[in-house]
Amino acid sequence: MNQMPDVIRTIPLEFYLYFSTALFAIGVIGVLTRRNAIVIFMCVELMLNAVNILMVALSSYRSDPNGQIFVFFIMAVAAAEVTVGLAIIVMIYRNIRSTDVQLMNYLKW
Amino acid sequence: MQEVVMPFNNQEMALLCLLVPLLPFIGFLINGLGNRKLPKALVGLLGSGTVLASFLISVYLFIDFTSNGSRPYIVDLYNWFTVGSLEIGFSFMIDQLTLLMLLMVTGIGFLIHVYSAGYMSHDEGYGKFFAYLNLFMFSMLVLVMGSNYVMMFVGWEGVGLCSYLLIGFWNKNHNYNNAAKKAFIMNRIGDLGFLLAIFLIFITFGSVSFPEVFLSASQMSGLTDSGVMIAITMLLFVGAMGKSAQLPLFTWLPDAMAGPTPVSALIHAATMVTAGIYMVIRSNVLYVLAPTTMEFIAIIGLITALVAATIGLAQNDIKKVLAYSTVSQLGFMFLALGVMAFSSSIFHVLTHAFFKALLFLGAGSVIHAVSNEQDIRNMGGLRKWLPITFITFLIGTLAISGIPPFAGFFSKDELLAHVFEHNKLMWVGGLLASFMTAFYMFRLLFLTFFGKFRGTEAQRSHLHESPSSMTIPLIVLAILSTIGGFIGLPAVFSDTHTLGNFLAPIYDLARRANGAAMEAPHIDHATEYILMAVSVAVAVIAIIIAYIMYVKKETVPAPEGTGLSPIHNLIYNKYYIDEIYDTVFVRPVMALSTALHRFVDVVVVDGIVNGFGKLVMVSGRVLRLTQSGVTGFYVFVMVASIVLILFLNFFIG
Numbered sequence: 001m002n003q004m005p006d007v008i009r010t011i012p013l014e015f016y017l018y019f020s021t022a023l024f025a026i027g028v029i030g031v032l033t034r035r036n037a038i039v040i041f042m043c044v045e046l047m048l049n050a051v052n053i054l055m056v057a058l059s060s061y062r063s064d065p066n067g068q069i070f071v072f073f074i075m076a077v078a079a080a081e082v083t084v085g086l087a088i089i090v091m092i093y094r095n096i097r098s099t100d101v102q103l104m105n106y107l108k109w
Numbered sequence: 110m111q112e113v114v115m116p117f118n119n120q121e122m123a124l125l126c127l128l129v130p131l132l133p134f135i136g137f138l139i140n141g142l143g144n145r146k147l148p149k150a151l152v153g154l155l156g157s158g159t160v161l162a163s164f165l166i167s168v169y170l171f172i173d174f175t176s177n178g179s180r181p182y183i184v185d186l187y188n189w190f191t192v193g194s195l196e197i198g199f200s201f202m203i204d205q206l207t208l209l210m211l212l213m214v215t216g217i218g219f220l221i222h223v224y225s226a227g228y229m230s231h232d233e234g235y236g237k238f239f240a241y242l243n244l245f246m247f248s249m250l251v252l253v254m255g256s257n258y259v260m261m262f263v264g265w266e267g268v269g270l271c272s273y274l275l276i277g278f279w280n281k282n283h284n285y286n287n288a289a290k291k292a293f294i295m296n297r298i299g300d301l302g303f304l305l306a307i308f309l310i311f312i313t314f315g316s317v318s319f320p321e322v323f324l325s326a327s328q329m330s331g332l333t334d335s336g337v338m339i340a341i342t343m344l345l346f347v348g349a350m351g352k353s354a355q356l357p358l359f360t361w362l363p364d365a366m367a368g369p370t371p372v373s374a375l376i377h378a379a380t381m382v383t384a385g386i387y388m389v390i391r392s393n394v395l396y397v398l399a400p401t402t403m404e405f406i407a408i409i410g411l412i413t414a415l416v417a418a419t420i421g422l423a424q425n426d427i428k429k430v431l432a433y434s435t436v437s438q439l440g441f442m443f444l445a446l447g448v449m450a451f452s453s454s455i456f457h458v459l460t461h462a463f464f465k466a467l468l469f470l471g472a473g474s475v476i477h478a479v480s481n482e483q484d485i486r487n488m489g490g491l492r493k494w495l496p497i498t499f500i501t502f503l504i505g506t507l508a509i510s511g512i513p514p515f516a517g518f519f520s521k522d523e524l525l526a527h528v529f530e531h532n533k534l535m536w537v538g539g540l541l542a543s544f545m546t547a548f549y550m551f552r553l554l555f556l557t558f559f560g561k562f563r564g565t566e567a568q569r570s571h572l573h574e575s576p577s578s579m580t581i582p583l584i585v586l587a588i589l590s591t592i593g594g595f596i597g598l599p600a601v602f603s604d605t606h607t608l609g610n611f612l613a614p615i616y617d618l619a620r621r622a623n624g625a626a627m628e629a630p631h632i633d634h635a636t637e638y639i640l641m642a643v644s645v646a647v648a649v650i651a652i653i654i655a656y657i658m659y660v661k662k663e664t665v666p667a668p669e670g671t672g673l674s675p676i677h678n679l680i681y682n683k684y685y686i687d688e689i690y691d692t693v694f695v696r697p698v699m700a701l702s703t704a705l706h707r708f709v710d711v712v713v714v715d716g717i718v719n720g721f722g723k724l725v726m727v728s729g730r731v732l733r734l735t736q737s738g739v740t741g742f743y744v745f746v747m748v749a750s751i752v753l754i755l756f757l758n759f760f761i762g
Contacts, residue, residue: 032745105738 005060016057023050037089037099041082048078122173126184126201129166129211130250132159133243141240149235153226156239160222160246164215171208179205179614183256183320195311202256202319205612206455210253210387213459217379217466218246220582224470225371227578228477238278238369245271249380253387257318258307261388265303265352268381269296275376276368288364295361299351303388306344310395313337323394327618332398342395342402346409349385353439356413360687362436366428370473373428378435378465383458386442390451390615397449397619407447407531411538414440416684418545422552423681425666426483427472430553434509435465437542441524444539450527451616452609456597457524459608460516463593464508467586471502474575474583475557479568485556486666487568492558494572497580499558501587506554508590510547510648518645519594526640540647547651555659556666563665 023046030043052071059067093099136159140152147155181204189199201207222242229238248267255261270293277289307317314322332338349355354362365377376382389396389406396403414437421433438461445454476483478495492499508515511522521543529536562569574580597608658664667673673681682688 028748032741032748035741101740104740 005063008057008060013057013061016053020050020054020057023047023053035100035102037092037101040101041085041089045078045082048074122170123184123186125166125170126203126254127186129163129170129215130247130254132162132166133246133250135159137240137243137247140236140243143236145236147236149230152236152239156243157219157222157226159243160215160219163246163250164212164219167208167211167215170203171212174203174208179611181205181614189259194315195317197257197259197317199260200256201254201260203254204615206387206390206615207253209455209459209608209612211250213462214246214249214253214380217462217586218242218249218375220585221371221375221379221466221470224374224473224579224582225369227576228371228473229369232369234278238275241271241274241278242371242375245275245376245381249384252384256320257316258310258322259317261391262300262303262307265348265384265388266300268376268384269293269300269352272296272365272376272381275372276365278368278372282367285367288361288367292361292365295358296351299348299358302344302347302351304348306341306348309337309341309344313341319391323392323618326394326398327621334398334400338395338399339401342392342399343405345388345392345395346402346406349388349443350409351385352388353382353385353443354413354436355385355409355439355443356416359413359417359436360683360690363429363432363683366426366432370428370469370476373432374466374469374473377432378469379462382435382439383442383462386439386446386454386458389443389446390455393451393616394619396446403447403449405447407444407528407535410440410443410445410447411535411542412440413437414444414542415538415545418542418549419680420683421549422545423666423677424549425486427475427485427488427553427557428469428483430485430549431465431468431472434468434546434550437546438465438509441521441539441542444528444535445524448527448531448535450524452597452612453520453524453527455612456608457520459596460508460520460590460593463516463586464505464590467501467505467583467590468509470579470583470586471498471505474498474579475502477575477579478572479564480571482564482568485553486668487564488557488562489560489564489665490558490562491572495558495574497574497583501580501583502554502558504587504590506550509550510652511543511644512648512652513641513645514591514594516590516593519597522641522644523597525644526637529636529640540644543644544647544651547648548655551652551655552659555655559660560663 027043027045027047027050030046031040034040034043052074055067055071055074059065059071089099092104096103136155139155140147181202183200183202185198185200187199189197191197222239225238225242229235232238245268248264248271250264252261252264252268255264273289273293276292277286279285280289310322311317314325316322316325326332351358362377362382366373368377417433417436417440421430421437424430424433438457442454442457442461445451445457474495475488475491475498478491478498479488482488504515508517511518513519525536525539525543528539562572679685
């Protein structure tokens, strides 16, 4: 049975780089352009996972398990963050009957 | 031979030395912190008792010193601070000069403390007064005991501070406060000179401790009358000018009479003002190396003696007359220093301390009796009511006029003999000053104690002799003024000049440094007799003139506002020196500071400070526009910034 790193290494490293960069860019553009808080939230997750992919790929190419351990941490923290974030979005919705972030502009002079 | 002053290892003696200044300081702390709570009797007891204890310890130190072969020693308490190669030890030096000053300061200080207990008994600031007096004693003792110039400077500044506090003691009177400020500022001018001299001494000799400085000064070659020695001694003398009220810095001393009378007696006659003379004698090694400065000191001393004596002729305030006579006598002492008669000068310091303290305390007793009247035109005939004060005051007056066998005669005569040896013209000047001294002192005496009482009826009914706490110090000082001169009998009467022999070792180094200058004057006995006869004759003539004018003819000085002859007017107004200083120094400085206030302070400093405030406000007003509150924009800025940082990092870093 093939080890997981070996499986990952069947694809060249450049592919992972292009893929995660593209994924990250999509996430950034989503955050910048969308107004719906939930979509923004999903884009943030997209960015996190783009990083995760990169971490895993590099970790196996460099035979260094630290990167994969990091990924576990990121997933755990992201899960916790999602619960908090969603709770905030629910509260915003209850207050202004919308999840449009452009409407939430009270924090200004 | 004072080869090297040895450090001292005897613990008990070191403790005793420390106690001398420490006891008055403890008195100051207790009286100063608890002056509202402590009962008056306790305050007086503490104030006088600590000084008495210091005096007794000084006597013990003196006996111990003389019985152990008169070897000077240094009591090193601790290293005060070290900066580079400069080490300042908190240490005391005990030698002949210090012991003499110690006995004088604590002895007379104690008498004046006792007197103050009576004089100030009705004053609400009783505790405060004793606290200040004790602080003064502490500073003065540090001044005379310190074993380096920095310690001396600490005491020097301390007595200046106490002088300021005590002149302005009745601080509800605006004029008194101004007098206090004047004294302080004039002293600051002198202090600056002293401070610069200390720096210069350190640069030249690499140390500020007395034994080291004097030893290296006596061993270095080519110092005699070199520029640096003249600079050091001149700057030191500037300090002495301020503290000892010499021309041109003397105008503060007459104004200092605003303080309570015991203060005038203690600080402005007997002790603090002699600090300048002490300092010059202490630095005698440096001074003999600068004959030019010595000549300058002699001239300044002579001019001061003459100027102050002429002003004294026309003053009508009992304390002002005594103040000018103090300035004049200090001038005499500097004249003696200038002709290198150091021992004669300190001899005169000592006798002057006796009789001038006596005169001031007597004046205080008079002022006390006539309900705070100070104008001698409103006195007269007081000998009937104040017999003890009269007799003691008479003794003081005889002593200052130089009538044998009172103390002033011996010291002044010895001093003038040295001046005669040095320069005949100066001797004539000194004689003239002592003629005027005798005249105005007897004028004061006759106007105060003879004739008819010229004050108001209310004052007449209050006339009374002072309490015994005031008369006893007067009597003790009168006895000292009578017999004090016998410690320095002139050569014609006795071979042993006790004081001179006692002090001789402190000039050893000076003699080695510049032997020619330190040669003792060789006056043959015939000349000495003639000099004595002349000075006594002059004094007697002055007394007779004063007697004819003020007792026979009962002349009373003209009241304010009447026309005086131009010369009389000139000296009555003190040569307009105050007015000249006001025009030349005070007003320009005031104008300058007003200008600086208007331009530098208001425009430049305030402009910069307020400008920063305005800058922050304006930039805040502009930058708050970026706080739109739109989340998308914030995120965009964040992403753009990260990209920019990465970009820069990649291409530049």
